[in-house]
Amino acid sequence: MVYEIIVGGKPHRLELEKAAGGWECRFDGQPVHIDAVIPRRDVLSLLVDGHAYEIKREQTATDLHMWVGSTRFAVELRDPRSLRSRQKAAGDEKGPRKILAPMPGRIVRLLVAENSEVESGQGIVVVEAMKMQNEIKSPKKGVVKKILATPGAAVNPGDILAIVE
Amino acid sequence: MVYEIIVGGKPHRLELEKAAGGWECRFDGQPVHIDAVIPRRDVLSLLVDGHAYEIKREQTATDLHMWVGSTRFAVELRDPRSLRSRQKAAGDEKGPRKILAPMPGRIVRLLVAENSEVESGQGIVVVEAMKMQNEIKSPKKGVVKKILATPGAAVNPGDILAIVE
Amino acid sequence: MFKKILIANRGEIAVRVIRACREMGIATVAVYSDVDRAALHVRKSDEAYPIGPAPAAGSYLRMDKILDVAKRSGAEAIHPGYGFLSENAKFAQACADVGVKFIGPTPHSMEMMGSKTRARQQMEKAGVPFVPGTSRGLASPEEGEEAAKRIGYPVMLKAAAGGGGKGMRLVHTCQELRSALESAQSEAQRSFGDSEVYIEKAIVNPRHIEMQVLADEHGNTVWLGERECSIQRRHQKVLEEAPSPIVDPDMRRRMGEVAVKVAQAANYTNAGTVEFLVDQQKNFYFLEMNTRLQVEHPVTELTTGLDLVHLQIRIASGEKLPFAQSDVAIRGHAIECRIYAEDPDNNYFPSPGKITVLLQPSGPGIRRDSGMYEGWNVPMDYDPLLAKLIGYGTDRQQAIVRLQRALYEYFVAGIKTNISLFQRILCDADFQAGKLDTGYLDRLLAKGNHAVTSRAPEPQIEALETIAAIAAGLFAVLDPASPVSKNGNTAGPPSVPSNWKQKGRSEALR
């Protein structure tokens, strides 16, 4: 099993091979012996050279995080055999940008109209959740090409609220 | 959905039909409206006419129990459409009887030899688990036809230890 | 004693009251909105009735529906919890009108304490110390200028009906006063339908310390020790402790006696809390009285060994207090962390949604009052308090380390929580030294929202990154639920953090 894993902004290569009493791994070429057990879903107990780690996995629609103890790491995992490759959203400053709902909530009001010009950081739409109002802002200077949010409507995380170009 | 359900030694007929805000049930012909939610695996929250019940399901290799609060009920459930029908072990006093391991453990020693005559309640084999020794006894007077237990061997619940005829 | 009690609330406090009732052999009736059918308080109650749609105005705030359920179910009393209808004198009156006991003070006491100016006037008569200022609304800007001159700048303008920071203005100079008064009045009018604004001397870097009182219906009133509640964000308490690091037995006794005086002046019955502002010279000033059980009542329970909800119910059923003031002793130290569904990495945005993984701490010195469970969908319609984690220790230091240990064990996935914030607070030198005031938390957060990781030395982080990477691979191999290339999403979350503004997050939770 070979994976390409990005953590802390750096890519790493992980080879895993089942061995007696655990796994023989190569991490960026370095051999490591690992004893691994999944005591329950999304929890992994790792023993590496006597050191014990309990790692929790957190997955959302968009992210994969590993919690080592109380420390969280954003991780990207790719199986090189997989055909899918990740399209980087970064460096996308020039093109149209989708504005997404960051959490479930209700649209309270729109702060701009379609086709209006907006500055970077200008409020576009207000979403309410848990008794707080959240002004969702434009990630860039540009023109609001489309507003998909309707006041009063419920939104889910990842729903597109507007597109700025 | 129709089930035949045995609880408290008595058979009952349960008809379930999805309805607005819950289920329209007929229990032995009596209509009841039920609001049911599974908050997590093996836990059921029932509302019946305002009364709230949290029911836990416990399944073993051989039994199905419903815990209503702290009270446990042995339940047998049959889908009449299913072809399988349950063979009652009761009333089986005449034929050969299998003696099963009641829990995981280790065979410590045999108390009788094959083909020896035993009384009802006489010890057949000793199983140890959790620092306690358990004398597994014969359910009937008869002859030990076969001993499948081997001293020192591990056993799992339901494993056949011996057969008395 | 009551045979059946309706709990007009939800979340951890409803569960807490249901547990107390079960302990006392009292049947419980839960009410729930459409999105709360699978909530823990419904699972744990003996009866449960739907009362309407998700928005509280259509369910948990509907007096008529709740009283209708009380009647249908035969509940003899209602426990309002905190928030929602708990400080609503009209609801207490409506309960009395239909012969259902409201577990709390009388409507009269609630009304008196509901208006800050009215409470000030009453307390002035009783000789209670409070911050110098006017006890009546300002009739004109001139009156305000005159009063400010007399008590000295800086001054604070406050709405009489206020709370949650609404209609409040800090004024440093005479020049600012007029426009600040106008804007405070119009905000008070908009927020509370009442433009009355009064003036107080502004206390610089005050502490917020409150005193728990308990009064039966036979004239006995006792105090149960103070709680330090200075750690707040946006006027919202985040962490509370008992006792306060700065209160000694003499000060405790003096604050307690004043609190009892306040309660007696209001003919107060049942559990209540007298809030004080404390200045840097440890002078304390009456601020207001909260006429309900507080979110932070567990720290008082742990240090006094009493159960306040049991006592509330016994008092409401007509029993006398089973102990005297001289029997009350404070032992050890307790600290409460309010676990909120909010994102510490994203300016503490609320974070409703489904809890996919939940690992909960327990063990020595740890109490957990929780309304959540794994698999539960936290609704977006209510305040974000999920659970309270309370640490108790022989002394403050032990309470801190026990909480740190328990927070280390606490893990919630699927939604974001503020668990990491508590780790920051508990290991902060000022916190450990007890140097607290109401500006403490803003200062801590202004230091930069460093993740806990950033405090670890660099080589250690690299080692942990390696572990995280290996773990990701092993999860993919061992746990079939693991999706590879999950990150193929082209959209991604918004890259510019949005700014959140509070809009009256439940004052109830203060």
Place this chain on the structure above:
Amino acid sequence: MFKKILIANRGEIAVRVIRACREMGIATVAVYSDVDRAALHVRKSDEAYPIGPAPAAGSYLRMDKILDVAKRSGAEAIHPGYGFLSENAKFAQACADVGVKFIGPTPHSMEMMGSKTRARQQMEKAGVPFVPGTSRGLASPEEGEEAAKRIGYPVMLKAAAGGGGKGMRLVHTCQELRSALESAQSEAQRSFGDSEVYIEKAIVNPRHIEMQVLADEHGNTVWLGERECSIQRRHQKVLEEAPSPIVDPDMRRRMGEVAVKVAQAANYTNAGTVEFLVDQQKNFYFLEMNTRLQVEHPVTELTTGLDLVHLQIRIASGEKLPFAQSDVAIRGHAIECRIYAEDPDNNYFPSPGKITVLLQPSGPGIRRDSGMYEGWNVPMDYDPLLAKLIGYGTDRQQAIVRLQRALYEYFVAGIKTNISLFQRILCDADFQAGKLDTGYLDRLLAKGNHAVTSRAPEPQIEALETIAAIAAGLFAVLDPASPVSKNGNTAGPPSVPSNWKQKGRSEALR
């Protein structure tokens, strides 16, 4: 202070010690047998090393392997927990020999208390009250008959090296004595390799009450109050409480002073427990001293507000006791339930196996020290203690009702537990009245092992049966894991309950 501690144990006590170490900033080293790789103590530790196969003789009792891990990992101290090597003076000596601190008393103190006759001789010198009898082994039947005549029948024969009921015989008449002595001696020889048997007056219906002591290495010894441990089955404690329902402050002080005298006579250091038999006139007699942390230490922690494991570690690191006897105060009441993997419907057979569902209680007044989790496979190789549920209350009554509430919330499926037994005990009239002695539990169980259901009125049972039936149907529809016709198994469990005999279930657990 130590930087790293090895915990030479497993289960809930290993988790308890790991938590204390984390709180104190001390790194932890776990050891585990082959079947314990996924155990909670391995998940929670900082380091973990395998020490051998499942049987304890090949792993948790292997001094050489454990000391080897201590050396490899750089652990400076070893906490032995209870059971296993905790009262093994040879192990304590072996630790000292390699320069690793054993967290407990000295080998010398352990040896002195390890032999009952030696301890009696020592305590006789110190003027400690104990049950009339001989302090030396009986050299002949004649010596036994003479001693029995002097102290009066009934008498108890006891093995000097004994424990767990082995080598013990109750003798009512002179005629029985000779054969009882012979069989006790041969059983003692078989069980402990030591046939020494002595004689004591048999106390009729005694209580078993013990006193916690704590001694630092600078000559300071304190007592921390008693624990009532009379509720036993097969010499195995099941439920303990503090304080004892029959001990008043004067008796507590007297017992405490005797316990301190016992500890001092043995040059005792660290945590220890002095056990007493108490007769119906409340006379108390020294029984033995347990030279380790007890399973039931949490009830003392809750009533004193102290953390005994923190204190054990501080004492072992050379610190002085941070408080004096006069600072120790008992407040409130605590009761511990030992949750065992055993089947109450089947003569309390052990019940190892996989925990398929686990719902755990929390909330006010509830402490849970647990070594289990959902999905864990409870091994068959060790004693069946899964967890301890401890209830605390303002008074005994409140501790009882809080525990009843928590037991109601506790649910374990996949294996059997004795949770229902505690519900029986806690609602029993004799228990509630505090009428306890070491025969109490056998009498309760002899009343018939009624399921909790059988106490409910018949119509209620029928209603609940209906609910159970409906629930079974809805599970089948709503929860895909539900197998229909699951009961098609022709074999079924054995229909004749077998009789279990105890074979030295860990005396460690007493």
